[in-house]
Amino acid sequence: MKIKPFKLERYFAKHEFSAPYLLSSSDCEPVMLSELLALADGDCLALWNNLRLAYTESQGHPLLREEISKMYAGISKEDLLVLVPEEGIFAAMNVLLESGDHIVCTFPGYQSLYQVAESNNCRVSKWLPGKNLEFNVEDLFALLTDRTKLIVINFPHNPTGGMISRSDLEKIIETARKRNITVFSDEMYRLLEYDEKDRLPSVCELYENGVSLSGLSKTFGLPGLRIGWLATRNKAIQGELAAFKDYTTICSSAPSEVLGIMALRNKEKLRDNSLGIIRGNLALIEAFAARQSGWLDWKTPKAGSIAFPGIRIKESAADFCEQLVREKGIMLLPSEVYDYSRKCVRFGFGRKSLPEILPMFEAYITQKGY
Ligand SMILES: Cc1ncc(COP(=O)(O)O)c(C=O)c1O
Known part of the structure; x- marks a missing residue:
């Protein structure tokens, strides 16, 4: 490609x-690093001090996945794949799409969210915000076709910081379900809502064919760990994502995973x-x-x-x-x-x-x- x-x-x-x-x-x-170590509990410090720099479990450290699963309703550690956030986008777009598919993606946006698809010969329609940089779901629905395989959304949105309402998100899921469209939701800035009332549910919680991306880079101030995850309840998609990771990083960095567990125990x-x-x-x-x-x-x-x-x-x-x-x-x-x-x-x-x-x-x- x-x-x-x-x-x-x-x-x-x-x-x-x-x-x-x-x-x-x-x-x-x-x-x-010193701040994070100072927050660590005894178990985490033992993991850190006795860490063997070996290959790690491909799906992600079980304790890390356990901490991640606590951030969602109805998501178990089996529904999670730990990887670098950007790697998660690359893997998902390769797994979910084939040449000739149509996708709709929030735009302007983080380029890989639509570029990987475009480079794999998919047709990309851009869901653009209106005059006040606000996203209207009716504009998204108008872009859907019989060939639409995937809806890609990113709220809180990079770069506008934009959000949609919970009822709009539910309308997107309802429409996707009816039309058998998968939804990829980049939730890298989730949990940074200024008013908790504005927080959206995670798409992996709402939709059985939804894939959510999140990670430690933004909300938790740990971009140098390069730790993120994909969450989905769709077993077939989960299996394909795990298999794809064998061609990117195979497994995550051992020190980063342990530091990630410390971070999420202090989230x-x-x-x-x-x-x-x-x-x-x-x-x-x-x-x-x-x-x-x-x-x-x-x-x-x-x-x-x-x-x-x-x-x-x-x-x-x-x-x-x-x-x-x-x-x-x-x-x-x-x-x-x-x-x-x-x-x-x-x-x-x-x-x-x-x-x-x-x-x-x-x-x-x-x-x-x-
Ligand atoms: C919306 C969005 N998704 C994914 C990423 C990728 O995260 P990372 O750089 O930690 O791989 C970023 C980073 O800027 C982002 O803004």
Whole structure:
């Protein structure tokens, strides 16, 4: 398979480790290894201290899967496959789709969610948000055809932070069930709802032919562990996913799995820490956005660590971001990396550095006269 470059990841590869000020990261403040070890219970410390760096169980460490299963209703550790989140997308798209199939996917979005399908000669229809960057399920239903094999959704959404209502999600599942369509749900930012009432059930809980993706990278501030999982109650799909993993990583990293168990035994603490940082940062961004409303169309999302406001400026979003990183070392993501035609930039507000970076960004904006 020939696959197109992943534009967002190429942009990060260029700037993430050279630009000193990251204002677009989607992960929450990364946890220090020492902090995680300090949270570990006696059993986990014993696992850590006696860890043999051997191959691990391909499906994932049973204790890790047990902790993951506690996060869902009606999901057992047999319904889970531990892998790298991005690997989960690649595996699922290869397992669920064949050349010629039609899929509908939220757009703009994390590129692999539709690119793997497109590169495997599937036809992709984009479920686009309306004017206020809100997703309307009727627009999704209008895109379904007799050949639609898969609906791919991602809520809380990257990049807009958008959500849909529980009843809209139920309508999607009902429609998919009636038409025998599988649903792949990227839930990487789940549990970061600012109001718990807005939290959606996981698709793997609602739908017997649903596959949910989640992981430790965003909500729990542990992207360096490279630990995620796919959850599905469909045994046939689960078996095919497990078999596919033999061609990617075979099994997960032994140290990461043990650190993952420690993390999930402290999941509320880690999540609350991320949410605390997000809340503090959002207050600063909202005040900033109110002062900058002449060019910035800010709307606070309901969940997650990112937003995608429109910008009313003369130059392209790509030129704006290139100049900003070149002159001030501040990294923002332009809408071009999402192949999105509206001029937007992605802000990330899950990191502790935002209170330092935002005033520098504002000084730059003032100096440029936006
Ligand atoms: C929506 C979405 N899905 C999947 C991933 C992949 O996660 P990871 O980088 O941990 O593999 C990301 C990462 O940015 C994401 O934003």
